[in-house]
Amino acid sequence: MEVGKIAMIGERELVLGFKLVGVSDVFISEGDDALKLLGGFMASKEYGLIIVSDKIKRAMGSAMLRHTETMLQPLVVFIPSPVEIESGESVETLAKRVLGVDIKNVK
DSSP: OOOOEEEEEEOHHHHHHHHHTTOOEEEEOOHHHHHHHHHHHHHHOOEEEEEEEHHHHTTSOHHHHHHHHHOOSSEEEEEOOHHHHHHSSOHHHHHHHHHOOOGGGOO
16 A cells, blocks of 8 residues: 655644644645645545644535545544644643654654
C-alpha cells in the first residue's frame, strides 16, 4: 500500500501550526469551500492522511461524515481548533490521543 501525502485543512491558526512542523500541503479554508476541498482530496487518492479541523466536521452533512469516518484510504482525522484545545485537553494529551505520541518524552 502506498502511503501518500499528508494534507491539513482548517482555520488559519491550526493550519499554520501544521505548516511549522513540516506538513507542506496545508489549506486555510472553512465552510462549504473546505467541504469541497476535502471531497476533492478524498476522491483524488493523492493523500494518504487528511487532517481536518473539527469546525469543518460540524459543517458536514450526515452522509459525508459517515463516508469520511468509514474510509481507510485516505484516512481522515478530525482535530480540535486551537480555541477548543485551550478550553479542553492539553496539546500533549491531544498528540497522544490522535497520534499515539507522547511528546513530553520526545527529545
